[in-house]
Amino acid sequence: MRTQVAIIGAGPAGLLLAHLLHRGGVDAVVLETRSQEYVAARIRAGILESSSVELLESAGLGDRLRAEGHEHRGIYLQMPGERHHLDFVDLTGRSVWVHGQTEVQKDLVAAGTAEVHYEVTEVGLHSLESDPYVTFVDSTGARHRLDADVIAGCDGSFGPSRAAATPAETFERVYPYSWLGILADVAPSTDELIYAWHPDGFALHSMRSETVSRLYLQVPNGTDPADWSDDRIWAELATRLGDGENGWKLTPGPITDKSVLPMRSYVQTPMRRGRLFLAGDAAHIVPPTGAKGLNLAIADVALLSSALVALLREGDSRLADRYSDDALRRVWRCTHFSWWMTTMLHASGDPFDAQLQLSQLRWVTTSTAGATGLAENYAGLPLAL
Numbered sequence: 001m002r003t004q005v006a007i008i009g010a011g012p013a014g015l016l017l018a019h020l021l022h023r024g025g026v027d028a029v030v031l032e033t034r035s036q037e038y039v040a041a042r043i044r045a046g047i048l049e050s051s052s053v054e055l056l057e058s059a060g061l062g063d064r065l066r067a068e069g070h071e072h073r074g075i076y077l078q079m080p081g082e083r084h085h086l087d088f089v090d091l092t093g094r095s096v097w098v099h100g101q102t103e104v105q106k107d108l109v110a111a112g113t114a115e116v117h118y119e120v121t122e123v124g125l126h127s128l129e130s131d132p133y134v135t136f137v138d139s140t141g142a143r144h145r146l147d148a149d150v151i152a153g154c155d156g157s158f159g160p161s162r163a164a165a166t167p168a169e170t171f172e173r174v175y176p177y178s179w180l181g182i183l184a185d186v187a188p189s190t191d192e193l194i195y196a197w198h199p200d201g202f203a204l205h206s207m208r209s210e211t212v213s214r215l216y217l218q219v220p221n222g223t224d225p226a227d228w229s230d231d232r233i234w235a236e237l238a239t240r241l242g243d244g245e246n247g248w249k250l251t252p253g254p255i256t257d258k259s260v261l262p263m264r265s266y267v268q269t270p271m272r273r274g275r276l277f278l279a280g281d282a283a284h285i286v287p288p289t290g291a292k293g294l295n296l297a298i299a300d301v302a303l304l305s306s307a308l309v310a311l312l313r314e315g316d317s318r319l320a321d322r323y324s325d326d327a328l329r330r331v332w333r334c335t336h337f338s339w340w341m342t343t344m345l346h347a348s349g350d351p352f353d354a355q356l357q358l359s360q361l362r363w364v365t366t367s368t369a370g371a372t373g374l375a376e377n378y379a380g381l382p383l384a385l
Contacts, residue, residue, distance in 0.1 A: 003029040003115075004312050006134045006148035008123065009155030010039055010116050012104045013280035013297040017152055018114035020059060020305035026312050029146060030116040031123060031136055033159070039118075040109070043183065043257060044101040045294035046208055047193075050094040051383045052298045061107045069099035070207075074375070077365055078196040078242060079358060084365035085192075091368075091375040100208050101294055125151055125164040129274035149275070149312055152304065154297075156281040157266070165273040165282075173339070175263035175287060177201070177346055178223055179216045182233060186253025188213045195289075195345055196241050197361060199354060202346045203240035204289075205250075213253070216261075218346050225258040233258075263287040263342065265335055270324040271300075277323060279304050284331050289345060290338035290378065300327050302383045330381065337377040 005021055007014045010032035018028040032039060048056070048065075056062050073095055074088040089095050108114070119139040126133050134146045153161020188207035196203040201218035208214050217236055219228075234252040237243075243250040266285040271278040280297030303326055307319035319326075344360050364370040 001029070001144055001146040003027050003146065003148050005029075005150045005152055005308060006031065006132070006146050007152045007154055008125070008134070008161050009153070009159060009280075009282070010034075010036075010114075010118065011042070011154065011156065011280075012101055012108060012294060013301050014152070014154035015105070015108035015114050015116070016059075016298065017154060017279065017301045017305055019061070019108060019111055020301065021308060022113040023059065024305065024309035024313065026309055028114065028152075029148075030114050031120050031134065031146070032116060032118045033120055033123065033155075034118065036109075036116075036118045040102065040105055042101065042105075043259075045288070045291065046098055046100040046206060046214060047291035047295075048097045048099050048104075049291070049295045049379050049381065050096065051381060052295045053097050055298060055302050055383065056104070056107075061104075061111060064103070064107055065097065065099045069097045069103070070210075071095050071097050072192045075192055075378070076190070076194040077361060078194055079361055080198060080242065081245060082365075083194070083242065083246070083248075086365070086371050086375055088375040088379040091372045092380040094375075094380040096291070096379045098207060104294070123160050125153075125160060125276060128164065128276045132275040150308055151276045152308075153276060153278045153282040154280055154301075157285055159282060161276065161278055161282045162268060165268065165271075165276055165278055168268050168270065168273070171265075171267045171269075173265045175342060175346070176221060176348070177218050178221050178263055179204075179261040179288070180219045180223060180225060180228060180233070181214065181216045181257075181259050181261055182255050183208070183257040184213045184215065184253045184255050185211065186213050186251055187211055189249065189251045194241060195341075197345050197347070197357060198240040199347055200236070200240055203237055205237075205241055219260065221262065223260050225260055228258065230255045261288065265339060267328070267331060267335060269328055271327055272324045277304055277308075277320075279327075283327075284335065286335055286338040287342045288338075289341040290334065292334040292338050296331060296334050299330055299383045303327050330383075333377070333381065
């Protein structure tokens with residue numbers, strides 16, 4: 001087998017890269033260890049920033065997003081007894097969209113521009129400095145060698161690409177709490193996301209559609225979702241989100257999914273080894289508080305696709321040589337913003353920390369400069385910094 005770009009991973013990063021390369025006249029083959037059904041059903045990010053929406057639209061992937069997604073002008077920041085709206089459009093001229101990762105995945109699969117081999121095993125990356133190739137076993141048990149000019153690792157934090165891109169320098173921070181996330185078959189109780197600071201722990205009211213709500217609670221690391229009954233979850237959400245305050249009501253409903261998400265930051269640099277390029281979670285992880293994970297992957301892929309088209313179509317290696325440095329500027333900006341949002345909103349149990357957090361929240365919600373800084377990072381970052 002032979003292709004110009006071998007892509008490891010068929011999530012949004014891998015399929016979007018294949019789609020953009022196809023539009024640029026570059027062939028790609030995508031390898032995925034999971035089944036197509038598993039990848040399509042993964043519940044992950046739900047917020048797209050303006051730059052991500054613009055890229056998807058320019059790539060011909062925006063029709064369903066515009067028809068079925070939901071544009072939000074901003075978010076709510078909450079403290080006990082107070083809820084403040086930050087209008088990103090007024091502050092920066094840019095909005096965000098609710099269109100979940102599962103929906104982006106559907107759009108990419110429907111585009112049909114990628115050759116994808118699902119349920120492959122024993123994936124190996126070889127000869128990365130010169131003539132790269134990938135070995136794998138397909139779903140029938142047959143062994144294959146896929147030769148390529150370039151390999152793109154879009155296979156997340158547990159795939160083979162990250163390990164193959166060594167030696168590398170790594171940076172990591174593990175936070176002392178996790179999120180208990182639920183999906184509920186109930187209309188959202190809010191028009192836009194609510195980020196709530198509470199002495200008992202952070203809470204977030206998000207949504208996936210007009211009939212499906214996505215909500216989160218700060219919980220200790222090691223929490224077992226089975227220890228949280230539906231009634232306990234809704235009661236804790238009501239407390240932290242201020243049910244009954246200023247006439248606002250939280251509407252409970254049937255919970256269809258519960259999961260615990262550990263919180264950590266991770267960056268691996270450089271995002272390249274020879275002819276192997278990393279994108280998305282294969283190179284970096286951010287806590288979900290700032291809604292940056294999927295958007296960072298899209299930004300990586302936007303840079304990488306342009307670099308590979310220039311390299312493979314025109315023989316121009318300048319963008320490819322700069323890819324890691326260019327991508328990492330945005331990665332570190334988003335890593336800082338995600339850390340900042342996380343540490344501002346999550347209870348540590350330390351009264352001194354609590355007063356610092358409340359002071360910072362009051363500044364952000366009363367200062368145009370503070371609100372603009374948050375809005376710019378949340379909704380207004382360009383694809384390349």
